[in-house]
Amino acid sequence: MLLMFLLYASRTQGLKFTKNPVNLTVTQGNMVRLGCAVEGLIEPEIVWMKDGEKLYSMDQMYITIDTHHWETYHSVKSVQQQDAGKYWCEVEHHGTVISSEPGWITVEGVPHFTSEPHDIATFPGAPFNLTCEAVGPPEPVQVLWWVGGVQEGDFQPSPSVLTVKGVNTSIKYYCEAKNARGISVSRTGTVYIKVLPDSPKDIQIDQLSDNVTLMWSPGFTGYSDLSTCTIQMFKNSRRKVKLPDQQVTVPPFKHMIGGLSSHSNYSFQICCSNEVGSSPFSPWMNFQTPEAVPSAAPKNLSFHLTEQQLSLTWSALEEEELNGRLLAYKLQWNVGGEVQEPLLFRENFAHVSGGARFFNATFQVSACTVVGCGPLSQPVLIRPASVVQAQSPRGHMWVGLLFGLLVATVLGLLLIVLAHRRSKESQFGSAFKSSGMESVVSFTAARSFNRQGSELPEHTLDSLGINDDLKTKLRDVLIPERLLTLGHMLGKGEFGSVREAFLKMEDSSVQKVAVKVLKTDINSSSDIEQCLKEAAHMKDFNHPNVIQLIGVSMHRRPQQRLPIPMVILPFMKHGDLHTFLLLSRLGDEPFNLSLQTLVQFMLDVARGMEYLGSKNIIHRDLAARNCMLNENMTVCVADFGLSKKIYSGDYYRQGSVSKLPVKWIALESLADNVYTTQSDVWAFGVTMWEIMARGQTPYPGVENSEVYEYLIKGERLKQPPDCPDDICWSPVPKCRPSFQQLVAQLEGLWSGISPAATKEPLLYVNMEDGEGELNSGLGATANTPSAYDPHLGVLWQCADMEQDEKDWLVVSSGAALAIGGDYRYIIGPCGLTDQESRQSDDGLSGDIRDDDEDVIINV
Structure with a gap:
C-alpha cells in the first residue's frame, strides 16, 4: 500500500x-x-x-x-x-x-416534473390513484389537478396523490405545478377503461421439418396487458382429430409446436386473454407438414423362384410410416458379394424374368418418397425349392460344406450391403435405373429445409402505434438501424438529443449525418408520434435553405414494447446559427463577420421560409438557434418540432397547453394563440435582429413573463442602424410584408453592399426609463426613430387597415393603458429585482447571456 x-x-x-x-x-x-x-x-x-x-x-x-x-x-x-x-x-x-x-x-426556474401523468387503465367504476410530483428550486412547489377538464380541489403540496372514486368512460387528466417562478403544466395522461382484447392478427407459419413455429401480432389489447394466448389445433386425416389446447405465455407472440406427423394437414386458431377475459378466436388457418423419408422398412418379404422368373411380395407401409407420397419401392440385391443396380416398383410386389440368374442372390426392400428412401428390410436369400428337395443323404457332407460357405458368403454380402447403404442411401437426390424391361423411376429432392431459428424481425413503423397517415408518409424513408453507427452527442433538448453518426450507403460508402434520438425514458406512442411528425414535415422538402430529411430509423430496446425513433438529417459542419454568432464575438478567437455575410444569412432564412410558405407550412419556432450552417456557410431552416401544415384557410389555432418561445412569438399569437405566415414574419424579424446583434438575446433586461406587457405598450426591439422600419413587428398581421417581399428587399440590399462594409455594431442594454439609454450602434440614434415614438404617432399602419384594428392599435400603443393589458396569457411572475435579473454568472454580465427560456402559455 x-x-x-x-x-x-x-x-x-x-x-x-x-x-x-x-x-x-x-x-x-x-x-x-x-x-x-x-x-x-x-x-x-x-x-x-x-x-x-x-x-x-x-x-x-x-x-x-x-x-x-x-x-x-x-x-x-x-x-x-x-x-x-x-x-x-x-x-x-x-x-x-x-x-x-x-x-x-x-x-x-418553473417547477420540474419528476413524476407526471401517464396513460393508465382501470375497470369500470373501480377507484384508482393519480400521482404528480414536481420540484424546484425554488421551493415550495404546489400541485393543482385537472381531471376531465374540471379542476379538482385547490393547490396542494407536491408530491400529490389524487384518489378518483371511479369512472365509466375514458377521460384525460393533467396537473399544474406552481412555485415562485411560475407554473409548469404536465403532459396529459388518459385513463382508459379495460375491455376484452381483439383477435390476434398477422399470423405467420414457419415450417421446419416436423416442427412448426406460429407467430402472430396482438390485436387491440383492451388497455390491459395480454397474459396468455390459447392455440386450438386439429389434425385433418381420414377423420378430424382434435389435439390438446396449448396455453402460451406472452410475450413473445410466437410458439413452436413439435411432434407433428410428416405430410399431414393441420388447422389451428388463436385467441388471447387479458385481465377482463379472452378475445374471439382468429380465423382458422391451415398448413401441411413437409414430407420425410419413411420411418419403417416393409415387412414380410417373401419370394417364389422358377427358371423363368422371380416373384417377390412384401407388406405395404401404413400412412403414418410412409411420411409422404409413395414414389417407389426399391429392391436392393447382390450376387456373390457384388452389389447390383437396384430395381424400382410402384406396387408391393415384383415379377422379374430370368429366375435362374437370381440363384443365391440376397434381396432387401425399402420404400421411397420424394425426399428419400427409408430403411431396408431384413435380407432374404433366394434358393429354389427344387434344389433343397434334391439334396440326398449322400450329399450331407457337401451340404454342410456348402452351408458353411453360404454363411460366410451371406456375412460378406451383409457387410457389403451395410457399407453400400451408408454410402448411397443418404444420397436422396440420385436417379434410379432398372435392368431389363422393368420400368424406370427417377426423382430429385424437392427442397431443403433450414433447421435454424429465424432472426427476430426488425422493428417497423407498424410497431409504434402511430396513425396510418403518418406511417404511410414515412414508410419509404425507413432505414435499418444496422446501417447507423452513432457517435458523440452534438446537443440535447427536452425530448431527446442530437448525435453525430455515420450512415452506410447502398454502395458501401459511409456518409456523416446527424441523428435526432428521442429520450429513452419516453414510452408513449403519442410522444413518439409527435417526434415523427417533424420528420413527416421534412420528407418532401427540397430547397437549399431548408434542411432535408435523409430517413427515419428505429432503435430496438431489449424488453421494451416500443423502439426509439431516430430522425436522420444531414450533418451541419458549423452547427446552429445562434452558437456560430456567439462564437464570432465571445469565442477564444473572435472573428469578423461582414455586413454582407450577415445579410446573406438573413436572405438564406427568408428564402427557406418563403419555400415553407409555398408548402402551407407554418414554422412557429423560427429563431437563430433553429437555423443550421453547412460547410458552405449556407443557412438552412431546421427544427420543425412545432410546425403545422394548414390545409384550409391561412391560420392555425393552438389548442392545448404548450411550451413556447415567447420572445420570438407575435403579439396576436401571445394574445389569442393564432398562428399564420404573418406570425412567422414576426419571428423572422426577431431572427434578423439576432443576426445583426451577433447572437445577443432579444429584449435584454426584459423577463419572459414581462414580454407581453412590454409589447402591448408599443415597445419593440431597438432597431439596428441602416435597417428599414421594423414593419415585421406591426401589431396588425396583414400590415407585415410577405416573405416574397422580404426576399426581394434583402436581395436588393445584399447586391448593394460592398464586401468591405464590415462596420461592427456594438452591444447595448435596454434601460427601463428611456433616459440615458446605452446606445452604441444597435439602438436608435438621434436621427433614427425608435420602434415607438409618441411624437411621431403610431407606426406600422397600412392603407387597408380597418377602424377596429386602428382602435386596437391605439390601445396596444399605450394610449389607453388604463385597461392594464391582458394578463390572462402570462403565468408565472418572475419575482426578481432588476439587479437579480441582471446578475452575473461566473463573470458574464447579464446583457450577453443566452436567456431564451421557454415560458408556459395557458391557452
Whole structure:
C-alpha cells in the first residue's frame, strides 16, 4: 500500500488544479460557465465530468496561462433542469487520473416534473390513484389537478396523490405545478377503461421439418396487458382429430409446436386473454407438414423362384410410416458379394424374368418418397425349392460344406450391403435405373429445409402505434438501424438529443449525418408520434435553405414494447446559427463577420421560409438557434418540432397547453394563440435582429413573463442602424410584408453592399426609463426613430387597415393603458429585482447571456 502511494505521489508531483468549479445557483434559461485550471503539463487533455459521466463538447475552450499552466471552461448557453448536478475536471498523466474539487449547478426556474401523468387503465367504476410530483428550486412547489377538464380541489403540496372514486368512460387528466417562478403544466395522461382484447392478427407459419413455429401480432389489447394466448389445433386425416389446447405465455407472440406427423394437414386458431377475459378466436388457418423419408422398412418379404422368373411380395407401409407420397419401392440385391443396380416398383410386389440368374442372390426392400428412401428390410436369400428337395443323404457332407460357405458368403454380402447403404442411401437426390424391361423411376429432392431459428424481425413503423397517415408518409424513408453507427452527442433538448453518426450507403460508402434520438425514458406512442411528425414535415422538402430529411430509423430496446425513433438529417459542419454568432464575438478567437455575410444569412432564412410558405407550412419556432450552417456557410431552416401544415384557410389555432418561445412569438399569437405566415414574419424579424446583434438575446433586461406587457405598450426591439422600419413587428398581421417581399428587399440590399462594409455594431442594454439609454450602434440614434415614438404617432399602419384594428392599435400603443393589458396569457411572475435579473454568472454580465427560456402559455 505504501509503495502504491509513493508511486502515485511520484507520478503526480508538481501536477495540480489551480482553479476548481464553483457552486452556482442559476435561473432556468440563463447562461452558465464553469472553469478549471491545471498546472504541471505542457498540453493537458482536461476532461469535464458531470455526475460521474464524461461530457462531450464541440466548443471546449483552452486558455494558455503559461507553458505549463492551462485553463478551460464548460459553458451551457441555456440552462435547463437536466443540467443541474455535480461537475468536476479530470486529467490523466502516465495512467494516473487526478480530479479537481467538484462544483454544483443548482437550477432555479418553473417547477420540474419528476413524476407526471401517464396513460393508465382501470375497470369500470373501480377507484384508482393519480400521482404528480414536481420540484424546484425554488421551493415550495404546489400541485393543482385537472381531471376531465374540471379542476379538482385547490393547490396542494407536491408530491400529490389524487384518489378518483371511479369512472365509466375514458377521460384525460393533467396537473399544474406552481412555485415562485411560475407554473409548469404536465403532459396529459388518459385513463382508459379495460375491455376484452381483439383477435390476434398477422399470423405467420414457419415450417421446419416436423416442427412448426406460429407467430402472430396482438390485436387491440383492451388497455390491459395480454397474459396468455390459447392455440386450438386439429389434425385433418381420414377423420378430424382434435389435439390438446396449448396455453402460451406472452410475450413473445410466437410458439413452436413439435411432434407433428410428416405430410399431414393441420388447422389451428388463436385467441388471447387479458385481465377482463379472452378475445374471439382468429380465423382458422391451415398448413401441411413437409414430407420425410419413411420411418419403417416393409415387412414380410417373401419370394417364389422358377427358371423363368422371380416373384417377390412384401407388406405395404401404413400412412403414418410412409411420411409422404409413395414414389417407389426399391429392391436392393447382390450376387456373390457384388452389389447390383437396384430395381424400382410402384406396387408391393415384383415379377422379374430370368429366375435362374437370381440363384443365391440376397434381396432387401425399402420404400421411397420424394425426399428419400427409408430403411431396408431384413435380407432374404433366394434358393429354389427344387434344389433343397434334391439334396440326398449322400450329399450331407457337401451340404454342410456348402452351408458353411453360404454363411460366410451371406456375412460378406451383409457387410457389403451395410457399407453400400451408408454410402448411397443418404444420397436422396440420385436417379434410379432398372435392368431389363422393368420400368424406370427417377426423382430429385424437392427442397431443403433450414433447421435454424429465424432472426427476430426488425422493428417497423407498424410497431409504434402511430396513425396510418403518418406511417404511410414515412414508410419509404425507413432505414435499418444496422446501417447507423452513432457517435458523440452534438446537443440535447427536452425530448431527446442530437448525435453525430455515420450512415452506410447502398454502395458501401459511409456518409456523416446527424441523428435526432428521442429520450429513452419516453414510452408513449403519442410522444413518439409527435417526434415523427417533424420528420413527416421534412420528407418532401427540397430547397437549399431548408434542411432535408435523409430517413427515419428505429432503435430496438431489449424488453421494451416500443423502439426509439431516430430522425436522420444531414450533418451541419458549423452547427446552429445562434452558437456560430456567439462564437464570432465571445469565442477564444473572435472573428469578423461582414455586413454582407450577415445579410446573406438573413436572405438564406427568408428564402427557406418563403419555400415553407409555398408548402402551407407554418414554422412557429423560427429563431437563430433553429437555423443550421453547412460547410458552405449556407443557412438552412431546421427544427420543425412545432410546425403545422394548414390545409384550409391561412391560420392555425393552438389548442392545448404548450411550451413556447415567447420572445420570438407575435403579439396576436401571445394574445389569442393564432398562428399564420404573418406570425412567422414576426419571428423572422426577431431572427434578423439576432443576426445583426451577433447572437445577443432579444429584449435584454426584459423577463419572459414581462414580454407581453412590454409589447402591448408599443415597445419593440431597438432597431439596428441602416435597417428599414421594423414593419415585421406591426401589431396588425396583414400590415407585415410577405416573405416574397422580404426576399426581394434583402436581395436588393445584399447586391448593394460592398464586401468591405464590415462596420461592427456594438452591444447595448435596454434601460427601463428611456433616459440615458446605452446606445452604441444597435439602438436608435438621434436621427433614427425608435420602434415607438409618441411624437411621431403610431407606426406600422397600412392603407387597408380597418377602424377596429386602428382602435386596437391605439390601445396596444399605450394610449389607453388604463385597461392594464391582458394578463390572462402570462403565468408565472418572475419575482426578481432588476439587479437579480441582471446578475452575473461566473463573470458574464447579464446583457450577453443566452436567456431564451421557454415560458408556459395557458391557452
